[in-house]
Amino acid sequence: MPEFLELLPPPQARQILLQHIKHKPQGEFLATHTALGRITAAPIHAPHPLPSFPRSTVDGFAVRARDTFGCSDTLPAYLNLIGEVPMGSEARLELHTGQCALIHTGGMLPPGSDAVVMLEHTQQAADVEIEVLRAVAVGENVLRAGEDVQQGQEIIPVGVPLRPEEIGGLMALGILEVHVVRRPRVGIISSGDEVVPPEATIQPGQVRDINSYSLSALVEQAGGVAQRYGIIPDRLEAIQETASRALSECDMVVITAGSSASTRDLTSEAINRLGTPGVLVHGVNVRPGRPTILAVCQGKAVIGLPGNPVSALVIARLFVVPALHCLLGMQTNRPAPFVPARLSINLPSQAGREDWIPVKLSKVAGQYVAEPIFSKSNLIFSLARADGLIAISADATGLSAGEMVEVYLL
Amino acid sequence: MPEFLELLPPPQARQILLQHIKHKPQGEFLATHTALGRITAAPIHAPHPLPSFPRSTVDGFAVRARDTFGCSDTLPAYLNLIGEVPMGSEARLELHTGQCALIHTGGMLPPGSDAVVMLEHTQQAADVEIEVLRAVAVGENVLRAGEDVQQGQEIIPVGVPLRPEEIGGLMALGILEVHVVRRPRVGIISSGDEVVPPEATIQPGQVRDINSYSLSALVEQAGGVAQRYGIIPDRLEAIQETASRALSECDMVVITAGSSASTRDLTSEAINRLGTPGVLVHGVNVRPGRPTILAVCQGKAVIGLPGNPVSALVIARLFVVPALHCLLGMQTNRPAPFVPARLSINLPSQAGREDWIPVKLSKVAGQYVAEPIFSKSNLIFSLARADGLIAISADATGLSAGEMVEVYLL
Known part of the structure; x- marks a missing residue:
């Protein structure tokens, strides 16, 4: 099958796409408390040490550690209680030899003290006298100033x-504003003469637009802003015109082709007219989603997805999401989490091709079992019924029943 | 250590909390395309079958399967080409014996046809004559009407x-509106005489409010709406008054106590005054976060978290997030994903107590290694530096270096 050998598997195809992306969105300043999930556009440094003063980590008595050396249950140290450290302000007292002060968790160590004895290790001997039953070392039960972060440190x-x-x-x-990457805008174009908007009453032969909405949701989930350009008829000029407008208004463009081979070629040609280098990869050795188009035009990623809504969503996770992460400047050393599960049946696969299979998870004897969901392509609810996806890598010829697999949750 | 034996580990404590929650937020109707991540408030059924007409899954020729029986490369079947099925509308032709029609992927099968022969398995013999080189069975390369979902089916x-x-x-x-659960409103109250707002210039002895903001972010991440009630001084009446207002305005209330033992008792007493049954659990056998308070007042969850920002975030993941999921009516059969990693060092732990330890992940020889981050409690950046958390369950006395652990990403 020479045609399969010519197509790259997803990892190599993805690398080619990401290498060519030149355009990057700018940064913006946001109120820190509204920046959940946003990506830092620059490193952030500490304006002052944290904690900014030495703090007690327990409820107890601030002491000079040397005053407690050698003491024990049977031979307590007797210290003179000179007062209480108030919460939220500086102690207005200073410790001298043989003295201690009541202190609460989080309180500021008074001058002269260098350790805290836990309440549990003391006894009140008299009104102003405390028995210390256990010795403490210098710094014990204390957070030093700067112990969490030091001034100027990259945090x-x-x-x-x-x-x-x-x-x-x-x-x-006290950093109330952060410099984060603007959420990349992704233009989404559906094409196909048979596709009508979701609000339409469908006529025989027509199907509602799934891709514009499922892909918008995926883009939002991955940290982008989706901008929908509607459904374009299967004509070169119409696709090119809309794609060109989307490319100028967005940071990335995603086009879902009509279903047939001829309309996919239309998409490829329209993309090539948007600018250089144009189409980099036409066809990827993956199932589903072989007729995927990866392009960069005017420095921006342009991705042609299969019209089939199942392929479109699987392929978007393999290429659109990583391209978005690239635009966001995300450092990708944090691994993708998954659920390990035992595969319920044998799954054959073609060597050289990467397969993605939707699975349903169930718990059997405390362990997850992954049951593949087989269906003809194009059945969106075969994905909606799935808990996750498993991959059969290009260098494998299948997976065996009982084998452990990594399930990436949808 | 009798005091530890009296405290419940987190799973049992959580169960008691969730059992007592009676209040549930109402549902609301949303435009489907804006409902990403929202939880369904009712099952949804299909208003019509999908696909709503029989469709071709390939580019090829619609045929009567019996006309192809027995044909092969050397003995092709000859069929009369009577036209092309247009995309997006009903075919204006009907197939009779010996006839075929050009059809594209996604096209509607014309009346009289019951299968599709792939383009690759045909040859054009003459202008209106097609050689079929491979037989197809009835239904081959066809999606039946209702094959994805049937009318009335729970989707x-x-x-x-x-x-x-x-x-x-x-x-x-064509379901443009969905019935989802309203996002639960979570009232967040910080207390502590030493705590000042983040915009304040801190004086010696003062610390800025971390918990109001880190917990708000966690609540938003988990599908809730955070409402902050500010920083309340460590006085019973002040805490009770604010908590009471929060309880009436929100679906759940979270109070972070001041740091010392006495202010935690204050929180507990304030919560008990809000309504029955009041405090259900005071102290959980977990580290960090032993002084956790779990309560239900007037049917709503009220959770008292330790003031220490590290404990507060860890404990919020153990109790606040599950309580939110309970309010959302989430069906929790989907497992929590994790990253398996090899533990770098021995970790001792007390039997009976559940420990949560922040870890940093690194990749060594293709495998993740989890390196515990040790620090005194209360250092927020020890969490910010972590990739995830690992747990040592209550029935274990520790974990060994080299053991595989499940890292839950932060």
Whole structure:
């Protein structure tokens, strides 16, 4: 089958696409508390140390550690209680030898103290006298100033998504505004003479537009902004005109071709007219989605997806989402999570071709079992019924029943 | 250690909390294309079959299957080509014995035909004569009407999140509006005399409010709407008054206590005054986060988190997120994805206690290694530096270096 050998499998095809993307969206400044999930456009540094003062990590007594050395249950150290450290302000007292002060978790260590004895390791001997039953070392139960981050330290690198953890950390440092990458705008074009808008009453021979909406949702999920350009008839000029407008208004363009081979060639030709280098990959060794078109025109990614809505969604996860991550400048060292499961049946596959198969998960004896969902292509609910996808890599000739597989949740 | 034995580990504590929640948010109707990630409030049924007419899955010729029986490369069947099926409308032709019609992928099968021969298995013999080189069975290369879904069939159950796949499927059926659960409103209250707003210039002894913002972000991420009630001083009446207002305005309330033991008792008492049954669990056998308070007042969940921002975020993932999913009516049979990794070092743990440890992932020889991040509690950037969390379950006394662990990504 020489035609299969000529087509690249998805990883190599993806690399070619990403290498050619030159256009990158600008950054923008956002209020930190509204920036969940956004990607940093520049590294962020600490304006001051954190904590900004030495803090107690327990409820207890601030002491000079040397005053407790050698003490024990049977030989307590007796310290003079000189006051209480108020929460939220500086202690108005200073510790001298033989003295201690009541302190709460998070309180600021008073001058002269260098450790905290936990409440549990003390006894009140008299009104102003405390028995210390266990020795503490210098710095024990204390957060040093700058122990979390030091002034000027890089706290968040460029190209990472802001999670609740980062948002909290930024607030701790009083960083109320962050420089993030603008959400890339993705133009989405459906084509096909048989395709009508979802609000239409369908006539015999017509189908409603699925791709514009499923792909918009995927784009939003992946951090982009979807802009729909509607359904274009299967004519070269019409496709080219709309694609050209989308390319000028967006950071990336996705075109779902009509279903037949001739309309796919139309898409390819329309894309080639948008600018150089044009179509880089026409056909990928993958199932579903072999007639995929990967192009870069005027520095921007232009991706031609199969019209079949199942192929379109699978292929969009393989190429549109990584292209979006590239535009977002995402550092991709964080792995994709999955659910390990036991495959329920044998799955043959052609060597050289990467296969993606929707599966349903069920729990049997505490372990997940992945049951492939077989259906003719083009049945959108075969995907809606699936929990995830499994891949058979190009160098395998299949998977065996009982084998462990990685299920990527949809 | 009798005090530890009295405390429940997180799974049991969570069960008690969820059992007592009576209040559920109402549903609302949304435009389908804006409902990504929303949870269905009712099952959805198909208003008509899909596909709504028999369609070709290939480019080729619509035929009567029996006209091709027995044919082969050396003994082709000769069929009379009577026309082409247009895309997007009904075929204006009817097939009789010995006839065929050109059809494209997705085209509607003309009356009289019952199968499609792929273009590759035919040859043009004359202008209106086609040689068929391979026999097809009835239904071959055809999607039957209703093959994806039948009229009236339940296509999406109640309590599931709408993914791009479901949105596409709904559009295919012309379902432009969906009934989803309103996003639960979560009131978030910070307390602590030492806590100041993030925009404040901090004075010695003061720290900025982390929890209001990190928890808001987590709530939004989990499908809720966060409503912040600011920072309340460590006084019973002040906390109770704000919590009471939050309880009446929201579907759930989260209070982060001040750092010290005494302010945590304050939180518990304030919660108990909000209504019955009040505090259900005071203290959970987990690290970090032992001083967690789980309550239900007036049917609504009220959760008291430790003031320590690291504990607050870890515990919020264990209790606030599941409570949110409960309010959303989510069916939780879809597993949580994770990344399997090899643990870099031994991790001891106390039997009976569940431990959650932040880890950093790195790839060594094609496999992920999880390196625990140790730090004193309360260092928010120890979480921001982490890729995920691993758990040591209550019935284990630790994990060994080299053991495989499940890393839940943050």
